[in-house]
Amino acid sequence: MVDFWWDRWLFDEPLAMYLGMEQLTHFLVAEFYEGDAWNEDKLLRWVPNHVVRAIEEVYFHSSVKDEFVWLSSNSGSFTITSIWECIRHRRNVSVVDSLLxxxxxxxxxxxxxxxxxxxxxxxxxxxxxxxxxxxxxxxxxxxxxxxxxxxxxxxxxxxxxxxxxxxxxxxxxxxxxxxxxxxxxxxxxxxxxxxxxxxxxxxxxxxxxxxxxxxxxxxxxxxxxxxxxxxxxxxxxxxxxxxxxxxxxxxxxxxxxxxxxxATMLAKKVQHVAIAWGKPPLGHVKLNSDASVCQERASGGSLERGVQPSQVEVDSRVLVSLLLSREVAKWPLCTVLKKIRRLLMYFSTSVVHIFREANSVADRLAVLYLRSDRIFETILDLPPAVTGAMVLDARSVPFVRTIVDNI
Incomplete structure (x- = not known):
C-alpha cells in the first residue's frame, strides 16, 4: 500500500515534491507494475523519462511484503535510541566534562x-x-x-x-x-x-x-x-x-x-603473511570487485573470470557483513543492498571477503577513473598495469601483507 506520489520509495523525497506537482491522481506503486515488469507506457504518461529509468532499477515483486525504513537509524529499523536522538536538544559537548x-x-x-x-x-x-x-x-x-x-x-x-x-x-x-x-x-x-x-x-x-x-x-x-x-x-x-x-x-x-x-609498554605482534589470489575449483568462476574514492570522485572495477560467477570476492569486510546480515540498512542503501542480495540469490552465488593484496586486479581497474562505464572484452584491451596483475594472479604469485596485533 505504498503511495506512488507521496511516499518516499524512489528518491530522498516524494515524487510529487521531486517533480513539483500538486494536483495529482492518487495511485499506488503496485498499479504501475503488471506481471513481472513495470508498465513503462503508463509510467511515461505521468513521469519524465529519466524518472522511468530510475523506477525500472527498483526491485519490485508483488509477493514480497513492503518494509518501512526508519531514516534516523543506520540499521533502517526503528529504535527508541534513534527517536530520542531526534527529539532531544543536544547541548554543546563540554571539553572539561570529556576529560573527567x-x-x-x-x-x-x-x-x-x-x-x-x-x-x-x-x-x-x-x-x-x-x-x-x-x-x-x-x-x-x-x-x-x-x-x-x-x-x-x-x-x-x-x-x-x-x-x-x-x-x-x-x-x-x-x-x-x-x-x-x-x-x-x-x-x-x-x-x-x-x-x-x-x-x-x-x-x-x-x-x-x-x-x-x-x-x-x-x-x-x-x-x-x-x-x-x-x-x-x-x-x-x-x-x-x-x-x-x-x-x-x-x-x-x-x-x-x-x-x-x-608505565606498560604496548606490545605488538608483527606478522608478514603471503597473500595470493586463489583459483576457483574446476567448473566454477569468480567475480572480483573493488571501488575507489579519490578527489571527490567514486569509481569501481570488477573482473569476471568465467561466464556466470559462483563466488564473489570483495576486500570490504563491512560490505560483506551487511550483505550477509538481515539488516534493512539506511535509505537509500537499503535499495542497493536488496538488489545485490537478489542477484546473489538469482545466480546462487556466495560473497566472501578477501584481503586487498589478493584483489589487485579489481583494485587497479577501480583506480582507472574512466569518464564513463567501460567493458573490456579481451585481455588485450586492458591497461598494462591490469594485465600484469592478471599474469601474477594466474601464476599464484603472492603479495606480502603486514599484520600488526596488540598483545
Missing part, C-alpha cells in the same frame, strides 16, 4: 570531580543554602567559610598541594579562578596532552585526595597537612602503575617523569 571520564581511573574519582565542578558537593556553604542551620568553617585552615572553591583551589594547604605538582610538570596556574579552568590549564600545558594523558589524570586524583583529607580532618580530627596529601597522590598514582593501568602513551612529552617507570 577515563577507563584508567576509578569511576568514584570522576564522579567526585564532576560534582565538584558543578558545586554539588555537600560542603557547609551548600548545606546552608539548602536551609540547614550550622556554622561554617574550613576544617583545613579554620580561617574561611567552607566552599567548594576554597576546599579544592584557594585554601592555603590546597595551594601548597597544587603548587607542588604544578612545579613538577611546569604548569602555571596563575589566573585559575575555578576548577574548570584548572583542568583546562593542565590539558593545554603541553601540545601533546589528550584526554588520556597523565596531565589530565593528576588534577582528578588531586581533587580526590583533597576530599579524603577534608573528611579525615572533619570527622576524625586528623590535622590537615599538605605533605600527607602529596604522599597520597603519589601513592595512588604508583598504585595505578603497579596495577598496569598506566600506559606509555599516557606520558607523551613527559617520559622523564618518575612515574613513567611504572
Amino acid at each position: 571520564w577515563s577507563s584508567t581511573l576509578p569511576l568514584k574519582l570522576s564522579f567526585l570531580a564532576w560534582r565538584a565542578i558543578r558545586n554539588y558537593l555537600l560542603v557547609d556553604a551548600n548545606l546552608q543554602r539548602r536551609g540547614v542551620c550550622l556554622p561554617s568553617k574550613c576544617y583545613c585552615c579554620c580561617n574561611a567559610e567552607e566552599t567548594v572553591l576554597h576546599l579544592f583551589l584557594s585554601g592555603p594547604v590546597i595551594v601548597e598541594v597544587w603548587s607542588h605538582f604544578a612545579n613538577k610538570f611546569g604548569v602555571s596556574m596563575d589566573g585559575c579562578g575555578s576548577l574548570s579552568s584548572v583542568f583546562l590549564t593542565w590539558l593545554h600545558s603541553t601540545p601533546l596532552a589528550s584526554k588520556n594523558h597523565i596531565r589530565v589524570f593528576f588534577p582528578i586524583v588531586i581533587c580526590w585526595c583533597l576530599w579524603l583529607e577534608r573528611n579525615d580532618t572533619q570527622f576524625r580530627g586528623v590535622p590537615c597537612e599538605s605533605g600527607r596529601v602529596i604522599r597520597q597522590v603519589d601513592q595512588f598514582m604508583e598504585l595505578l602503575g603497579t596495577l598496569r593501568m598506566l600506559k606509555a602513551q599516557h606520558f607523551k612529552g613527559d617520559r622523564d617523569y618518575v612515574l613513567f617507570q611504572f
Whole structure:
C-alpha cells in the first residue's frame, strides 16, 4: 500500500515534491507494475523519462511484503535510541566534562570531580543554602567559610598541594579562578596532552585526595597537612602503575617523569603473511570487485573470470557483513543492498571477503577513473598495469601483507 506520489520509495523525497506537482491522481506503486515488469507506457504518461529509468532499477515483486525504513537509524529499523536522538536538544559537548571520564581511573574519582565542578558537593556553604542551620568553617585552615572553591583551589594547604605538582610538570596556574579552568590549564600545558594523558589524570586524583583529607580532618580530627596529601597522590598514582593501568602513551612529552617507570609498554605482534589470489575449483568462476574514492570522485572495477560467477570476492569486510546480515540498512542503501542480495540469490552465488593484496586486479581497474562505464572484452584491451596483475594472479604469485596485533 505504498503511495506512488507521496511516499518516499524512489528518491530522498516524494515524487510529487521531486517533480513539483500538486494536483495529482492518487495511485499506488503496485498499479504501475503488471506481471513481472513495470508498465513503462503508463509510467511515461505521468513521469519524465529519466524518472522511468530510475523506477525500472527498483526491485519490485508483488509477493514480497513492503518494509518501512526508519531514516534516523543506520540499521533502517526503528529504535527508541534513534527517536530520542531526534527529539532531544543536544547541548554543546563540554571539553572539561570529556576529560573527567577515563577507563584508567576509578569511576568514584570522576564522579567526585564532576560534582565538584558543578558545586554539588555537600560542603557547609551548600548545606546552608539548602536551609540547614550550622556554622561554617574550613576544617583545613579554620580561617574561611567552607566552599567548594576554597576546599579544592584557594585554601592555603590546597595551594601548597597544587603548587607542588604544578612545579613538577611546569604548569602555571596563575589566573585559575575555578576548577574548570584548572583542568583546562593542565590539558593545554603541553601540545601533546589528550584526554588520556597523565596531565589530565593528576588534577582528578588531586581533587580526590583533597576530599579524603577534608573528611579525615572533619570527622576524625586528623590535622590537615599538605605533605600527607602529596604522599597520597603519589601513592595512588604508583598504585595505578603497579596495577598496569598506566600506559606509555599516557606520558607523551613527559617520559622523564618518575612515574613513567611504572608505565606498560604496548606490545605488538608483527606478522608478514603471503597473500595470493586463489583459483576457483574446476567448473566454477569468480567475480572480483573493488571501488575507489579519490578527489571527490567514486569509481569501481570488477573482473569476471568465467561466464556466470559462483563466488564473489570483495576486500570490504563491512560490505560483506551487511550483505550477509538481515539488516534493512539506511535509505537509500537499503535499495542497493536488496538488489545485490537478489542477484546473489538469482545466480546462487556466495560473497566472501578477501584481503586487498589478493584483489589487485579489481583494485587497479577501480583506480582507472574512466569518464564513463567501460567493458573490456579481451585481455588485450586492458591497461598494462591490469594485465600484469592478471599474469601474477594466474601464476599464484603472492603479495606480502603486514599484520600488526596488540598483545
